Structure formats: C-alpha cells, structure tokens
Amino acid sequence: GAVVSQHPSRVICKSGTSVKIECRSLDFQATTMFWYRQFPKQSLMLMATSNEGSKATYEQGVEKDKFLINHASLTLSTLTVTSAHPEDSSFYICSARVGDLNTEAFFGQGTRLTVV
Amino acid sequence: GQNIDQPTEMTATEGAIVQINCTYQTSGFNGLFWYQQHAGEAPTFLSYNVLDGLEEKGRFSSFLSRSKGYSYLLLKELQMKDSASYLCAVMDSNYQLIWGAGTKLIIKP
Numbered sequence: 001g002a003v004v005s006q007h008p009s010r011v012i013c014k015s016g017t018s019v020k021i022e023c024r025s026l027d028f029q030a031t032t033m034f035w036y037r038q039f040p041k042q043s044l045m046l047m048a049t050s051n052e053g054s055k056a057t058y059e060q061g062v063e064k065d066k067f068l069i070n071h072a073s074l075t076l077s078t079l080t081v082t083s084a085h086p087e088d089s090s091f092y093i094c095s096a097r098v099g100d101l102n103t104e105a106f107f108g109q110g111t112r113l114t115v116v
Numbered sequence: 117g118q119n120i121d122q123p124t125e126m127t128a129t130e131g132a133i134v135q136i137n138c139t140y141q142t143s144g145f146n147g148l149f150w151y152q153q154h155a156g157e158a159p160t161f162l163s164y165n166v167l168d169g170l171e172e173k174g175r176f177s178s179f180l181s182r183s184k185g186y187s188y189l190l191l192k193e194l195q196m197k198d199s200a201s202y203l204c205a206v207m208d209s210n211y212q213l214i215w216g217a218g219t220k221l222i223i224k225p
Contacts, residue, residue: 006158034213043217044159044203093158105149105213107158 002028004096006108013084013115021079021111023094029074030096034105035067038091050077084115118142120216122204127222128194136189136202136219144209150178150189151203153218159203162189191221199223 003026013019023033031052036044048058048069056069068080077096081088091112095105119141128134140148147166151159165171165180165187177190189202201218208214 043215045215046212091156105161107160110156110158112156 002026002096002098002106004030004094004106004108006094006111008111009109010112011114013113015085015115016083018080018082019084019113021081021092021094021113023077023079023096023108025075025096025106028096028098030077030098031074032097033071033077034095034097035069035077035079036093036095038093038110044093047079081113084113086115089113089115118206118208118214120204120206120214122202122216122219124217125220125222127224128191130194130196130223130225132194133190133192134194134221136191136204136221138187138189138204138216140185140187140204140206140214140216142206142208142214145182146207146209146211148178148180148187149203149205149207149213150176150187151205153201153203155200162202194223196223196225 005024007022033050035047038044046059047062048056050056050069050071052071052074058064071077091110093110094108097105122138149164150162152162153159163178165178170179175192180187201220203218204216205213
C-alpha cells in the first residue's frame with residue numbers, strides 16, 4: 001500500500017513555543033491530506049482538510065490561527081501548533097487519500113506532542 | 117446528527133472468534149471502513165465495504181447491511197497480537213470520514 005511518513009513521532013516542547021509536524025506521501029501524490037487529533041481513549045477528531053495549493057478547510061471549533069496548515073506540494077503537508085499550551089498535548093495524525101474520493105486513507109505514524 | 121456506535125470494550129480468548137458490531141446514522145453513505153489501532157500508534161486499514169454482503173480477507177471479514185445501517189468485523193483464530201482498538205468509520209455524502217469511538221479488544225490466553 002501507499003506510504004505516508006509523519007515526523008517527528010514524539011516531541012516535547014515548552015509552553016508558548018511552536019511545533020511543526022510534517023506529513024509526507026512517499027510513493028504517491030496526495031492532493032488531499034487530513035489532520036486529526038486524538039485524546040487518550042477517544043476517537044479520532046478531524047481538525048482540517050488540506051488541499052494542495054489552497055487554504056485548508058478547518059472543522060468547527062478548530063482555531064486556524066493556532067493550527068497552521070500548509071500544503072505546498074503534492075507530497076508534503078505541515079501542521080504548526082503555534083504558542084502551544086499543555087491542553088494542546090495530544091496525538092496528532094495525518095492521513096492522505098489516493099485518487100478517488102472513496103478509496104482508503106493511509107495514515108502517518110502519528111506525533112505524540114507533550115507541552116510542558 | 118451523524119452517529120457511529122460500537123461497543124467500548126470486548127474480551128475474547130486466544131484462538132476463538134469475535135464479532136465487533138458497528139451501527140451508523142449518517143447523512144449519505146459512501147462506504148464503511150474498519151481500522152485497527154494499537155495503543156500509541158496510528159490506525160491501519162483493515163477493510164472497506166460499500167455494497168451489502170461479506171468481504172473476507174484472511175482471518176478478518178467485514179459485513180455490511182446498508183438498509184439496517186449495520187456492519188460487523190469478524191476476527192477468527194484470534195491471536196494475542198490482535199489485542200487493539202478497532203475503529204469503524206463511515207464516509208458520508210461529502211466524502212468525509214465519520215469515526216466511531218473504537219472498540220478495545222482484549223485477548224486472553
């Protein structure tokens with residue numbers, strides 16, 4: 001299957017700093033990538049849908065100025081958590097869909113963010 | 117509203133069979149996915165159903181009834197490594213994935 005690489009897998013940062021998470025499709029072009037966050041023992045929650053070359057579409061309740069998404073190329077999308085706070089500590093996962101709209105989504109490995 | 121229901125937790129014995137149910141109410145339907153997620157890891161794809169019936173893939177099978185808004189994931193010959201959360205997700209009319217909360221499956225020797 002297609003490979004999505006997410007980096008870093010774990011990051012610890014100080015409150016008030018910014019953290020960038022990268023999501024790369026290694027062997028295919030992803031016109032659309034999705035960013036999720038997952039709190040312990042909870043379901044995946046879609047944060048935003050990222051389309052190459054255009055602004056991301058954010059879900060209701062997600063602060064677009066806090067969670068900056070850039071999808072500059074067909075193989076790379078980034079999520080920047082700006083001015084991180086302890087409540088932003090979570091598991092962030094990206095996924096990419098190949099081709100048709102209802103094909104399976106491939107997930108990155110996820111990033112465990114801890115803000116201290 | 118849109119809703120996906122699946123049991124929170126199930127326990128089964130190594131070597132046995134377990135069925136994880138999923139019921140859904142969504143605005144439109146463009147397929148149902150099952151994912152496996154081990155603790156601390158991202159989900160991995162297991163199956164996709166868009167037509168009614170049973171899809172078999174090795175030890176795992178997935179069933180769909182669109183008229184009943186119902187699916188199940190059947191795991192046979194359970195192994196300890198099958199201990200994980202199993203996520204049911206439905207793609208709605210806008211091609212957005214609606215996720216269930218996941219079923220934590222505990223396998224006992």
